[in-house]
Amino acid sequence: MTDTAISLVVVDDQATVREALAVMLGLAEDVDVVATATNGAEAVEAAREHHPDVVLMDLNMPVLDGVGATERIHRDLPDTTILVLTTFDDDESILAALRAGASGYLTKEADRVTILHAVRTAARGQTVLSPEVQRRLLTLAGSPARTAEPDLSLTAREREILGLIGDGLRNPEIAAKLVISEATVKTHINNLFAKAGFHSRADAVRYALNHQNGRARP
Structure with a gap:
């Protein structure tokens, strides 16, 4: 792990997905998975505790969903970037997440290389949108x-x-x-x-x- 590693919180209510993402991304030398969370409320707590560079956020979760968690983290920790990773690519989910403060949106069809690139891009403060999401936004426009x-x-x-x-x-x-x-x-x-x-x-x-x-x- 390097001194300039990207601090990352991984949020997903499915244990197998959450653990796989944490292990997969944690193998990168420039990524430090500082916490994981099983729902939006835990995500907010983890973000407040660790002040991560990036939060990798699922949307459909119990207690507090990803949009609500994104809104709270974006409000309280504006220097933390939220990158959505979800199975949903419908218009309502995309727009709700971006309006709440997400800086990126990927679907879970993305492979490890794509997700890792997105985390690095998000950590630089740049917007990350999957090709599917870009097409949806173009259709809306x-x-x-x-x-x-x-x-x-x-x-x-x-x-x-x-x-x-x-x-x-x-x-x-x-x-x-x-x-x-x-x-x-x-x-x-x-x-x-x-x-x-x-x-x-x-x-x-x-x-x-x-x-x-x-x-x-x-």
Whole structure:
């Protein structure tokens, strides 16, 4: 284990899944599984105790579900990243988790390499969405219609890029879609982050989802 290892809490109500994930991810030299939890309430307690870099969160659990736990951890420990790993990829589950504060969403069809990569990516504060989830979000979007509120004073291009971020596109994909350089995309993103007060790409994704078609959601 290295001094800069990613501290991780694994949350799943199924013992075999939870233990397998803990062992599988704990084998990586740069990951330190500091705790496991069997439900959302235990997850909140473990997060408050260990202040982990990442929480790998299931959704359908007793006592407190993953969305409720995500909301509490995100509120109390904003520096902790929540990465959802679940069997559910329906619209309601995806949107609920992201709105609660999750920075990533994977289905349990993901293999070890994908999950480990997602944990590392999440620890860097970047959004992680499985291809399935990205497709669901694109379907929900229908078109680059998610826009920011007028009082943010974003340019038309910044609004367009914010919508594409909400659709789950990465910088190279945005550059290709808009036929501009990746450096230009980064400049626009830096500008809109500064205007909107976003601290991470996850903030932009959540904002874009909450303002789908320009309508704020509760």
